[in-house]
Amino acid sequence: MTVRTRFAPSPTGMLHIGGVRTALFSWLYAKRHGGVFVLRIEDTDRERSTEEATQVILDGMEWLGLRADEGPFYQTRRMDRYREVLDQFLQSGHAYRCYCTREELEAMRARQIEAKQKPRYDGTCRAHSTPRAGIDPVIRFKNPSDGAVLVEDEIHGNVLFENVELDDLIIARSDGSPTYNFCVVVDDMDMRITHVIRGDDHLNNTPRQINMLKALGATPPKYAHVPMILGADGAKLSKRHGAVSVLQYRDEGYLPEALLNYLVRLGWSHGDQEVFTLDEMARLFDTSDVNKSASAFNPDKLLWLNQQHIMRATPERLAEYLKPQLAALGVSAANDAQLAAIAKTQQERAKTLKEMAQNSVFFFNEPQTYDEKAAKKNLTADALAPLSLVHSKLSGLGDWQASLIHNAVNDTATELSLGLGKVAQPIRVAVSGTAVSPPIDVTLEVLGRDATLRRLQRAIDYCRASKPS
RNA sequence: GCUCCCAUCGUCUAGAGGCCUAGGACACAGCCCUCUCAAGGCUGGUACGAGGGUUCGAAUCCCUCUGGGAGCGCCA
Secondary structure, eight states: OOOEEEEOOOTTSOOOHHHHHHHHHHHHHHHHTTOEEEEEEOOOOTTTOOHHHHHHHHHHHHHHTOOOSEEEEEGGGGHHHHHHHHHHHHHHTSEEEEOOOHHHHHHHHHHHHHTTOOOOOOOHHHHOOOOOTTOOOEEEEOOOSSSEEEEEETTTEEEEEEGGGOOOOEEEOTTSOBOHHHHHHHHHHHTTOOEEEEEGGGGGGHHHHHHHHHHTTOOOOEEEEEOOEEOTTSSBOOTTTTOSOTHHHHHTTOOHHHHHHHHHTSSBOOTTOOOOOHHHHHHHOOGGGBOSSOEEOOHHHHHHHHHHHHHHSOHHHHHHHHHHHHHHTTOOOOOHHHHHHHHHHHTTSOSSHHHHHHTTHHHHSOOSSOOHHHHHHHSSHHHHHHHHHHHHHHHTOSSOOHHHHHHHHHHHHHHTTOOHHHHHHHHHHHHHSSSOOSOHHHHHHHHOHHHHHHHHHHHHHHHHHHSOO
16 A cells, blocks of 8 residues: 655644654655655635745745645635535434534533533533524534544554543534544545654544544544654744744755754654765654654754755755855856855855855955954055065966965965965955955965956055055 | 643753663864864763662663643634
8 A cells, every 4th residue: 555644734824843844754754655745735724824824835845845746735625525524424423513602612611620620512412402593503523432542653652542531522613614623534534644644732633533534434544643843942832943934944044955854853863873865864764763752943953964964065056045145145146157166165164055155245246345353463564475476476377276376375475484374364354355265275266366366456455555654 | 620642961862671880963162183264083071850669680661759741622
């Protein structure tokens, strides 16, 4: 039997890393087993579902490369099907109409809480469901009143729920619209889902869903309830730490594979390995290796993994991501080859693409001012000699390539009996405006001869001007 | 309150009775390398929530407690 997994987010909030991780696990599981990954948008809550949230889900999955083999399906487009099953339930006696009012229900709940009991529907209409004038009934599922449901969870193991703990849940509102737990059951059945991988906040819903599935004569899928992700402070994930749209990570300059790598290691591991390619994840992931406890989101480690993946990525691919980052800084880089060359010089020293872009602006724009501290230290009278000599050596260079530039810089240092730093640092400040850049030879090569000489000359003038008379 | 889940360094984790005076990674500190920043290498500190069992032997099995989380909606 083909493995079929699904990711079923509701577009009521932004897709955040918690959702992405369950999506990832489902996707990986399907890939690992040569199965099918289904995307289903659970938008039955018309009040709270938004177009924007749906779009973020679609765009986010696209950016991450978690492509759906089937879907996206929308629950709002399956209403006819839900009504059909509702009728089926009513006819078979698995469900009944309930005429209790909201007020009565609330009073009941209050009484139960008062008596320190678990709030639940008492089954009034289950015994005798009599229509009441002016009241549109809801439909409730007739949950078995005795026995127990065994949830065989791939992660948590066997969890037993007594049916007496469960009450008759509402499966259709008084306006006739079906509710979440019911839609999930119908959809998972219709879409022939074999493995439900979702957050363990749903573990408590599972026995009800299994009961409904059984009432429909369907075989329940396998379940894997993955632990939740907590904020960096160990508290519930909130906007402060990571409950932001996944697309924000894209905009901040994270590589999709880095975010995915970070997320897969939350609750899952494969020996001591930390860095995984997507292929490795898909080959190695299994729900049986997922642990049971919640884990806290650690931005530092995500940053580190991002850097690791930036180091491993091809310059050409980095160039693609770098382009919009530079654009955001007002730099339009049309030359892809140059962009890739820049990415290559920077890929070992940037934690994000955004940072890489910031540190690469000088390749395009001549620095208008020098970093104060850097200039004070390096663009002094002492720098005049090395800058002038290297300027003349570079002017006469045959081919403009890193190895020759390297020699020119080295020779300058030797001839003036200076340390390399006394030559390289002034050049660095001259061309980049700051004390930090990639190695000076490749920096100058990528920058080009004209820009290099122009900037060196300008620095020489600067040194002269500031020379104490 | 009731039901269910969870519990190893600050954080992510390895660990399925002896290999554990608990391993790796992030972060942190120091050193090395070095034209800057990084990357890389080396070194260092810090953890089995508590108490009872079972066993020759427990981080690993059982129980209790404590702590954390989830669910109990005409939300999903």
